[in-house]
Every structure is written in C-alpha cells, then in structure tokens.
Amino acid sequence: MKEVLLSLISGGIVGFLFAWLKLPIPAPPALAGVTGIVGVYLGFKLFEYFFK
Template sequence: MKEVIIALLTGFIVGLVFAGFKLPIPAPPAFAGVAGIIGIYLGFKVMGWVGPMLPEIFK
C-alpha cells in the first residue's frame, strides 16, 4: 500500500509541475486511455495465473 501512496503522490506532483509550465499531460488524457492501461495490467496478471495451465507455446 505504501508503494501505491508514493506513486499517487509522485503522479500528483508531476501533474502540478506540468500544469504549472503549461505542458501537455504525460498520461492518457481520457478515461479510455486509463482503462486501457488497467486492462493491460489485468491481462498480464491473468496470464500469470492461467499460464501454467496452457500449452508450452504460451509460457
């Protein structure tokens, strides 16, 4: 949980800096982009769980 809080705080500070210098945000500007990142993470985790049950080609 500590890593999540540190990551959130770091992201918040970076967002403030980018907004202060009027730079484009260094992240997906829409919720769909954020949902895509979450999907990639979940797919990676699911493959870790089901990977041992799949044929050798997927390992």
C-alpha cells in the first residue's frame, strides 16, 4: 500500500510540474486512456495468477 500511495503522490507532483511548465502531459489525456492502461495491467495480473 505504501508503494501505491508514494506512486500517487509522485505522479501528482509530476503532473503539477508539467502543467506549471506548460508541457504536454506524459499520460493519456482522457479517462478512457487511463482506464485502458489499468485494463492492460489487470489482464497481465490475471494471466500471471491463472497460468504461473
């Protein structure tokens, strides 16, 4: 859980800095893109769970 919290905090800081410096965001610009990344991760973990 500590890793998740630290990742969320560091991601928030990076996102803030990118917006402040007026740089393009280094992530999908829409919620659908972020959801797709989560889906890829979950699919990978499901495969590991069932076939490893």
